[in-house]
Amino acid sequence: MKTSVQQINNLTIGFQSQKGQQISILKNINTTINKGETVGIVGESGSGKSTLALAMMGYVKHGLFTISGECMFHSNNLLEMNNKELENIRGRKIAMIPQNAGQSLTPNLKIGYQIDEALKLHTDLKKTDRDNKISELLNKVRLPSPETMAQRYPHELSGGQQQRVAVAMALAGSPELLLLDEPTTGLDVTTQAHVLELLNLIAKDTGTSMVYVSHDLGAIAQVSDRVIVMYSGEIVLDGPVRSILKNPIHPYTFGLLKSIPKLTLPGLPNSMSGSQPQPGSIKEGCSFYDRCEFADKNCKINSPELEYINDLNTHVRCFRHKELINQNELNSQTVKSIENKILKNEILDLSNVSISYAKQKFIEQLINKIEDKNPTVKDIDININKGETLALVGESGSGKSTILKSIAGLLKTKDGIIKFEKDKELSSDLRKRDPKFLRAIQLIFQNPDESLNPNHTVEEIVAQPLKLYFGLKGHELKEKIINVLDKVRLGEFYITRYPRQLSGGEKQRVAVARAFAAKPDIILCDEVTSALDVSVQAAVLNLLQELKEDFGTTYIFVSHDLAVVRAISDRVAVLYQGRLCEIGPSKNVYKFPSHPYTEVLLGAVLEPDPDIKPKLVAEDIVEEKPPENGCSFQGRCPRILGDICKNEVPPWQTTENGNSIRCHIKIDDLKNQQTLN
Amino acid sequence: MKNKKEKQKNTFQKILEVIKTMASKPSGLIGLTILIFHVILAITSPLYVPYDYKAIDPSLMLNPPSSEFWFGTDSLGRDVFTRTILGGRTALTVTFFGSLIALLWGGSLGIFCGLVGGKIDDVVMRIIDAFLSIPWILAMLLIVSLLGTTTLVLIPALGFFYGKGIVRVARAATHDVIAKDFIVSARARGHSNISIIWNEILPNVRDAIMVEGAMRWSWMLLGFSSLSFLGFGVSPPTPDWGLMISNARGLMSFAYWAVLAPIVGLSSLIIGINLTADAFAKALGIDRSTKAPV
Numbered sequence: 001m002k003t004s005v006q007q008i009n010n011l012t013i014g015f016q017s018q019k020g021q022q023i024s025i026l027k028n029i030n031t032t033i034n035k036g037e038t039v040g041i042v043g044e045s046g047s048g049k050s051t052l053a054l055a056m057m058g059y060v061k062h063g064l065f066t067i068s069g070e071c072m073f074h075s076n077n078l079l080e081m082n083n084k085e086l087e088n089i090r091g092r093k094i095a096m097i098p099q100n101a102g103q104s105l106t107p108n109l110k111i112g113y114q115i116d117e118a119l120k121l122h123t124d125l126k127k128t129d130r131d132n133k134i135s136e137l138l139n140k141v142r143l144p145s146p147e148t149m150a151q152r153y154p155h156e157l158s159g160g161q162q163q164r165v166a167v168a169m170a171l172a173g174s175p176e177l178l179l180l181d182e183p184t185t186g187l188d189v190t191t192q193a194h195v196l197e198l199l200n201l202i203a204k205d206t207g208t209s210m211v212y213v214s215h216d217l218g219a220i221a222q223v224s225d226r227v228i229v230m231y232s233g234e235i236v237l238d239g240p241v242r243s244i245l246k247n248p249i250h251p252y253t254f255g256l257l258k259s260i261p262k263l264t265l266p267g268l269p270n271s272m273s274g275s276q277p278q279p280g281s282i283k284e285g286c287s288f289y290d291r292c293e294f295a296d297k298n299c300k301i302n303s304p305e306l307e308y309i310n311d312l313n314t315h316v317r318c319f320r321h322k323e324l325i326n327q328n329e330l331n332s333q334t335v336k337s338i339e340n341k342i343l344k345n346e347i348l349d350l351s352n353v354s355i356s357y358a359k360q361k362f363i364e365q366l367i368n369k370i371e372d373k374n375p376t377v378k379d380i381d382i383n384i385n386k387g388e389t390l391a392l393v394g395e396s397g398s399g400k401s402t403i404l405k406s407i408a409g410l411l412k413t414k415d416g417i418i419k420f421e422k423d424k425e426l427s428s429d430l431r432k433r434d435p436k437f438l439r440a441i442q443l444i445f446q447n448p449d450e451s452l453n454p455n456h457t458v459e460e461i462v463a464q465p466l467k468l469y470f471g472l473k474g475h476e477l478k479e480k481i482i483n484v485l486d487k488v489r490l491g492e493f494y495i496t497r498y499p500r501q502l503s504g505g506e507k508q509r510v511a512v513a514r515a516f517a518a519k520p521d522i523i524l525c526d527e528v529t530s531a532l533d534v535s536v537q538a539a540v541l542n543l544l545q546e547l548k549e550d551f552g553t554t555y556i557f558v559s560h561d562l563a564v565v566r567a568i569s570d571r572v573a574v575l576y577q578g579r580l581c582e583i584g585p586s587k588n589v590y591k592f593p594s595h596p597y598t599e600v601l602l603g604a605v606l607e608p609d610p611d612i613k614p615k616l617v618a619e620d621i622v623e624e625k626p627p628e629n630g631c632s633f634q635g636r637c638p639r640i641l642g643d644i645c646k647n648e649v650p651p652w653q654t655t656e657n658g659n660s661i662r663c664h665i666k667i668d669d670l671k672n673q674q675t676l677n
Numbered sequence: 678m679k680n681k682k683e684k685q686k687n688t689f690q691k692i693l694e695v696i697k698t699m700a701s702k703p704s705g706l707i708g709l710t711i712l713i714f715h716v717i718l719a720i721t722s723p724l725y726v727p728y729d730y731k732a733i734d735p736s737l738m739l740n741p742p743s744s745e746f747w748f749g750t751d752s753l754g755r756d757v758f759t760r761t762i763l764g765g766r767t768a769l770t771v772t773f774f775g776s777l778i779a780l781l782w783g784g785s786l787g788i789f790c791g792l793v794g795g796k797i798d799d800v801v802m803r804i805i806d807a808f809l810s811i812p813w814i815l816a817m818l819l820i821v822s823l824l825g826t827t828t829l830v831l832i833p834a835l836g837f838f839y840g841k842g843i844v845r846v847a848r849a850a851t852h853d854v855i856a857k858d859f860i861v862s863a864r865a866r867g868h869s870n871i872s873i874i875w876n877e878i879l880p881n882v883r884d885a886i887m888v889e890g891a892m893r894w895s896w897m898l899l900g901f902s903s904l905s906f907l908g909f910g911v912s913p914p915t916p917d918w919g920l921m922i923s924n925a926r927g928l929m930s931f932a933y934w935a936v937l938a939p940i941v942g943l944s945s946l947i948i949g950i951n952l953t954a955d956a957f958a959k960a961l962g963i964d965r966s967t968k969a970p971v
Contacts, residue, residue: 410861438865451858452859453876514862518866
């Protein structure tokens with residue numbers, strides 16, 4: 001008999017609209033969290049998953065209120081408790097780990113002190129006992145040398161270490177239930193894999209129940225026993241992780257899984273059309289009706305109830321789930337493989353480019369040179385052919401965005417030459433650049449909330465490059481704007497809207513439209529899909545590919561997501577600490593033999609499949625500065641040879657697949673070692 | 678052309694909307710009413726003043742309020758009611774144009790400093806800091822005694838001294854948006870600095886600067902009245918609240934009416950502007966009293 005820790009009955013949370021209507025954010029949630037169980041709550045932004053997680057702590061955000069239902073922790077309804085009673089439960093019985101540990105730790109207090117504070121609050125231990133407990137907790141989250149770690153300040157730790165400290169603090173009160181709100185979002189892939197492994201270990205060791213909220217099905221697959229899929233404030237699917245991710249019987253989950261690019265299945269994934277409905281906009285019928293491939297008339301009129309299916313031990317909210325049970329279409333997922341027409345002429349050539357963030361001294365300013373023996377980015381040699389998509393891959397701090405900025409002319413290079421169309425040299429100083437080259441290179445940014453001026457309408461945003469480069473005016477301008485918006489599948493009625501009135505995907509489409517309005521030869525994409533939901537990500541990737549096929553544009557695509565890169569790029573360059581490690585056709589980079597760093601990155605990729613576990617090869621140490629001599633990856637390399645790696649810059653070697661690797665290990669040896677594992 | 682008209686219509690609608698939101702809260706409504714009342718009074722009062730504001734009559738010295746002289750008479754036998762309703766005219770005009778000048782130079786210098794940053798920003802801001810450390814009233818007295826007390830001297834002088842604070846606000850607001858990707862994007866496209874300021878920065882900092890300007894207006898009003906009180910603002914016999922308070926303050930113990938009317942006039946106008954500025958800020962979404970989320 002399983003004992004339940006928390007039981008949520010008929011919970012509905014909503015807000016009062018300006019017209020006085022009650023609008024629900026969470027609708028009729030029923031679920032139970034059992035002891036020792038890890039439950040993953042997954043959904044796209046706006047699905048109500050964070051609201052649900054907060055309600056599990058008895059907290060309802062300002063402006064929202066409980067319309068009906070209860071949230072029982074053992075036999076107490078958390079939503080009816082007063083603050084005093086809740087204080088006794090929060091931290092001691094239920095603890096929460098926030099998304100961004102770096103921001104949730106107090107910057108001016110030492111780690112040890114902060115954990116001690118949590119212990120003082122949640123336990124009755126004496127000072128000496130608490131000190132022992134701090135070491136024990138830091139040990140438990142696998143931080144090296146706990147005594148010295150306790151003396152450090154949060155900024156002296158890496159992102160992964162900060163997240164570990166947050167876990168240690170949450171464990172201080174030995175809670176029965178641990179809530180994790182996107183705990184690994186924003187961490188590097190390798191760090192993420194390590195943190196997830198830690199969470200698995202802790203769940204096993206302590207028997208704590210965990211609720212893991214995330215939009216990332218890959219992460220959910222690694223930690224959860226059970227998955228709850230949310231859509232538009234409702235639970236649409238609730239069941240064991242394997243049955244949900246391998247044989248999803250709800251069309252939404254089905255579509256979601258299909259829109260995730262996978263390493264095992266290269267090519268552009270299918271996108272799900274439409275977006276999640278606004279709260280309160282669905283009056284009747286299934287909330288997923290508009291986007292559902294399987295919907296019929298019945299789905300439009302009647303809303304399905306959560307149904308229990310005995311064979312699969314799963315709850316599902318769909319009339320037609322039976323038809324989906326036997327569909328093995330997920331295994332025969334269709335992806336669009338990309339074939340770009342790559343012309344043999346070089347459009348952009350970087351040779352020996354180095355970039356330094358070091359501050360120029362006075363004399364250096366006069367002679368316009370920077371003395372920095374160990375620049376952030378060093379010796380980048382890449383040439384890009386017309387019509388190609390080149391991806392720059394690496395973890396944070398690998399210099400990939402820095403290189404983009406220099407190509408765009410936003411950051412001065414220290415040494416090296418950037419050439420456009422073979423013979424035209426591009427100055428890395430924007431002011432010295434020929435205006436026609438400015439038009440030829442356009443940028444698309446990661447976060448459309450920041451890259452679109454909030455006080456401009458879509459019309460004004462798209463008009464900027466048209467006015468600047470082509471001098472269009474009046475009627476002609478408006479026609480062109482509508483024309484460009486049409487190309488990114490946005491209708492004419494969008495022109496009067498402001499960015500805040502658009503969804504994330506629509507905003508990114510406007511950003512794409514603005515870049516394409518300049519008729520550029522090269523578009524620099526800086527993590528363009530990482531701020532988007534997976535279904536939207538697939539749509540934007542598909543759009544970018546279609547536009548490329550129409551206009552023959554060259555893309556330089558920066559991303560940390562290897563699966564996305566695999567789906568869209570022709571060639572991949574792997575960077576570590578601002579140095580190139582490997583470059584080659586993307587279909588080969590993902591094959592062995594490869595550079596040890598590529599191997600580490602590939603091992604840490606999370607697939608939305610509980611049976612494919614990440615391989616953790618290297619430690620997740622974060623290096624602040626690139627090493628001065630030798631190989632850039634020497635600090636973390638699992639296959640380090642010895643002094644040669646520390647003293648000599650490794651030579652370029654070419655493999656039989658045609659990709660170049662910069663490593664001291666002979667290609668054949670690498671191949672043997674990597675295929676052995 | 679059509680586009681421009683549409684845009685004008687849009688801005689007009691926006692202004693109307695902002696005013697509506699301001700009037701929807703009691704404090705905003707009160708502030709707006711007081712301010713509009715004062716402005717109308719200042720514009721129309723010469724049309725219906727009952728007496729000549731400079732007519733001196735020793736036989737009517739310090740008469741208490743009566744049906745003939747509603748607010749009584751002052752030590753020279755002049756009607757206090759007449760002088761009170763006329764007394765805000767100079768103050769309002771001088772401070773209104775003064776605030777405009779403060780807004781213009783403070784706003785543009787602030788945005789410029791925020792945009793260029795680096796050495797130029799450092800130097801300019803240190804100069805501004807140096808000016809901030811000079812007691813403004815001393816400096817004003819110096820300027821006024823050197824150049825005279827005409828409005829042509831007072832407006833730019835007040836505008837200069839009250840613009841210093843706006844520089845800081847405009848610079849801070851610019852710093853908030855300068856790191857955003859839409860500015861980087863405009864730079865990468867090759868827009869000129871002027872175009873970036875006009876199209877990308879100004880729409881995002883305009884609200885903050887305007888609210889600051891409205892607050893400065895009420896402070897400047899107080900400042901201007903202080904100057905008059907000291908005898909360096911409006912010269913007699915022109916009626917002015919500050920001057921009236923100064924003249925009648927010695928007789929306060931037995932002729933309270935001569936002081937009370939200008940005090941009510943001045944403080945109600947300042948309160949009105951303050952309330953309006955606050956409501957204006959809230960209507961634009963710049964709420965300075967937001968609570969912490971938990």
